Amino acid sequence: MTQFIIRRLLQSIPTLIGASIVIFLIFALAPGDYVTRQLENPKMTEERAAQLRALYGLDKPLPERYVSWATGLLKGDLGDSLMFRKPVVQVINDFIWNSFILGVAIMFFEWLIASIVGIYSAIRQYSVFDTIATLLVFILYSLPSFFLGLVMLKIFAVDHRWFPLGGMITTGSNYTGWAYIVDVAKHMVLPVATLTLISVGGLSRYFRANMLEVIKQDYIRTARAKGLKERTVIFKHALRNALLPLITLFTLELPSLFAGAMITERIYNWPGIGKVVLEAIYVRDYPLFLGYTMLITVLTILANILADVLYGVADPRVRLK
Amino acid sequence: MAKNIVEFRNLKTYFYTEEGVVKAVNDVSFSIREGETVCVVGESGCGKSVTALSLMRLIQSPPGKIEGGEIIFDGRDVLKLSEAEMRKIRGNEIGMIFQEPMTSLNPVLTIGEQLMEPLMVHKFMSKKEAWNKAIELIKQVGIPRAEQIMTSYPHELSGGMRQRIMIAIALSCDPKLLIADEPTTALDVTIQAQILDLLRKIKQERNMALMLITHDLGIVAEMADYVVVMYAGKVIEEAPVRELFKNPKHPYTRGLLKAKPIIGKRQDKLYTIPGQVPNPIGLGNYCYFSDRCEYAMDICRQKIPQLTADENGHKVACWLYEGEWKK
Numbered sequence: 001m002t003q004f005i006i007r008r009l010l011q012s013i014p015t016l017i018g019a020s021i022v023i024f025l026i027f028a029l030a031p032g033d034y035v036t037r038q039l040e041n042p043k044m045t046e047e048r049a050a051q052l053r054a055l056y057g058l059d060k061p062l063p064e065r066y067v068s069w070a071t072g073l074l075k076g077d078l079g080d081s082l083m084f085r086k087p088v089v090q091v092i093n094d095f096i097w098n099s100f101i102l103g104v105a106i107m108f109f110e111w112l113i114a115s116i117v118g119i120y121s122a123i124r125q126y127s128v129f130d131t132i133a134t135l136l137v138f139i140l141y142s143l144p145s146f147f148l149g150l151v152m153l154k155i156f157a158v159d160h161r162w163f164p165l166g167g168m169i170t171t172g173s174n175y176t177g178w179a180y181i182v183d184v185a186k187h188m189v190l191p192v193a194t195l196t197l198i199s200v201g202g203l204s205r206y207f208r209a210n211m212l213e214v215i216k217q218d219y220i221r222t223a224r225a226k227g228l229k230e231r232t233v234i235f236k237h238a239l240r241n242a243l244l245p246l247i248t249l250f251t252l253e254l255p256s257l258f259a260g261a262m263i264t265e266r267i268y269n270w271p272g273i274g275k276v277v278l279e280a281i282y283v284r285d286y287p288l289f290l291g292y293t294m295l296i297t298v299l300t301i302l303a304n305i306l307a308d309v310l311y312g313v314a315d316p317r318v319r320l321k
Numbered sequence: 322m323a324k325n326i327v328e329f330r331n332l333k334t335y336f337y338t339e340e341g342v343v344k345a346v347n348d349v350s351f352s353i354r355e356g357e358t359v360c361v362v363g364e365s366g367c368g369k370s371v372t373a374l375s376l377m378r379l380i381q382s383p384p385g386k387i388e389g390g391e392i393i394f395d396g397r398d399v400l401k402l403s404e405a406e407m408r409k410i411r412g413n414e415i416g417m418i419f420q421e422p423m424t425s426l427n428p429v430l431t432i433g434e435q436l437m438e439p440l441m442v443h444k445f446m447s448k449k450e451a452w453n454k455a456i457e458l459i460k461q462v463g464i465p466r467a468e469q470i471m472t473s474y475p476h477e478l479s480g481g482m483r484q485r486i487m488i489a490i491a492l493s494c495d496p497k498l499l500i501a502d503e504p505t506t507a508l509d510v511t512i513q514a515q516i517l518d519l520l521r522k523i524k525q526e527r528n529m530a531l532m533l534i535t536h537d538l539g540i541v542a543e544m545a546d547y548v549v550v551m552y553a554g555k556v557i558e559e560a561p562v563r564e565l566f567k568n569p570k571h572p573y574t575r576g577l578l579k580a581k582p583i584i585g586k587r588q589d590k591l592y593t594i595p596g597q598v599p600n601p602i603g604l605g606n607y608c609y610f611s612d613r614c615e616y617a618m619d620i621c622r623q624k625i626p627q628l629t630a631d632e633n634g635h636k637v638a639c640w641l642y643e644g645e646w647k648k
Binding site: 126217218219221222223224225226227228229230232236237240241244314315316317 | 377379383404408409410411412413416417419421424425426427428429430438439442443474476487490
């Protein structure tokens with residue numbers, strides 16, 4: 001097992017190098033840079049712009065710029081964010097955990113609701129519950145987050161004032177301990193609800209489809225022929241098999257815990273990494289955006305390895321000797 | 322004569338498909354006596370398996386539904402039992418093994434777990450007792466290294482071993498009846514013989530009735546006491562095995578026996594019954610075999626023949642013999 005993990009880690013090095021080149025080139029070759037944006041300022045002269053470019057190292061040829069960025073990367077130095085005037089690592093660390101708590105809450109509710117709806121839909125296929133659930137799921141699935149987000153905001157924060165309009169803590173408040181947690185939780189409700197509702201649709205379909213597939217299998221008939229209770233048949237014999245393909249899905253969703261949600265975080269003014277990165281794109285703060293993209297790349301590769309390992313743990317047929 | 326353990330009385334199991342109603346089991350009646358081996362023979366889709374699954378009440382609904390008739394098992398009509406009472410019969414009083422040993426065991430549970438389950442549910446054994454009983458069962462079905470098998474997963478076993486495990490599971494609670502639905506179809510010939518020997522040995526030891534579903538007349542000759550021949554959802558002939566092989570009456574049964582290869586006799590081409598099984602949807606009131614029958618008469622296409630017994634208890638549903646007992 002350890003050997004397998006080490007081998008997979010070594011194999012991912014070329015992938016990472018390739019990914020870093022592609023990511024770097026996409027951003028470097030896209031028109032405009034941090035200085036272009038500031039040319040909109042009438043006081044900015046061409047001369048001053050050239051000075052700034054030299055200062056940020058933007059005047060050097062591409063290969064040289066890549067090498068200096070990549071060597072920094074190896075040392076764990078992602079450069080400085082132009083917008084925050086702070087190291088990128090620090091900026092990411094400041095905001096990513098806000099996105100993380102949002103992500104964890106969303107993932108928890110998403111999987112909880114999707115599993116219940118999906119499994120129940122499957123064992124009562126074509127029932128009234130299944131039909132209504134299928135309809136709702138498709139409606140939610142097709143709603144864009146900016147639309148659902150704004151509607152929820154209008155109803156629950158503007159019209160009814162049950163939840164705050166945005167942010168992570170009440171402005172000017174000085175809560176500590178339990179009161180602080182409650183305050184943050186209140187601010188989390190709407191963004192978590194929005195993103196959960198949108199993502200629950202697809203996942204519940206996965207649960208339903210896998211469960212339906214498994215229920216048809218011969219070994220389920222065997223389990224019934226043994227005289228087991230229907231509950232045992234479903235939750236012991238069927239569910240374990242239906243969950244296998246979902247392990248991959250679950251693990252590959254883990255990096256998204258750190259990725260933030262650009263649009264939703266912006267709507268609810270949540271100080272997460274998604275919102276910050278969106279701003280970074282607007283002002284062409286490439287070091288920050290490159291650093292963020294690289295981080296997600298690394299996490300995705302790690303998640304892939306984890307998926308392989310977990311699959312082996314759960315399915316005896318692929319268990320590693 | 323031993324008493325009946327199972328009696329199918331006018332069983333009707335229909336499937337409601339988009340194309341129409343399939344009468345998979347259409348007014349089937351026959352019985353199995355205690356300790357007797359009854360072979361149900363017929364080609365694919367003639368309703369053999371559906372008959373067995375109706376007895377276990379494992380017909381998937383929808384699309385399937387048991388529309389009528391009675392199945393008397395050990396004095397009770399299983400079609401009238403509640404789901405909870407039915408569960409006490411399944412795996413306990415009736416054991417069942419299936420055609421596909423490769424897919425009939427759950428791939429993520431150990432053999433031990435799957436063997437112990439019915440023991441703990443029906444015989445209320447503790448985990449320890451069930452473990453010991455399971456090991457005993459594995460030895461009984463002729464698999465060595467029982468302890469090691471207990472912790473193995475199905476994919477680590479060969480097809481023959483898996484079918485032996487299926488037999489062990491079916492036997493675990495000492496059923497009065499064992500249903501074997503084409504237990505050897507998916508296995509190669511040497512393993513087939515071993516599995517059949519095992520079934521015969523176990524049957525004798527326990528004096529248990531065996532309902533063996535097959536389309537292999539070789540297996541019938543070897544195993545059966547009594548044979549039921551089915552065609553397109555109906556029983557067309559039934560008789561004790563010797564009588565049936567010696568004196569087949571229905572043209573379909575005769576065709577089947579004629580189509581069998583014979584050792585020592587080389588033939589380039591085996592006999593085939595002309596034509597095909599009729600489309601099971603919307604069959605009318607006539608003999609379903611009439612289109613393929615070389616003796617077909619006008620009446621065969623107008624009225625459905627009823628199963629009637631001769632003086633030896635040999636039953637056949639064919640107009641050819643209808644006149645005989647009227648004489």
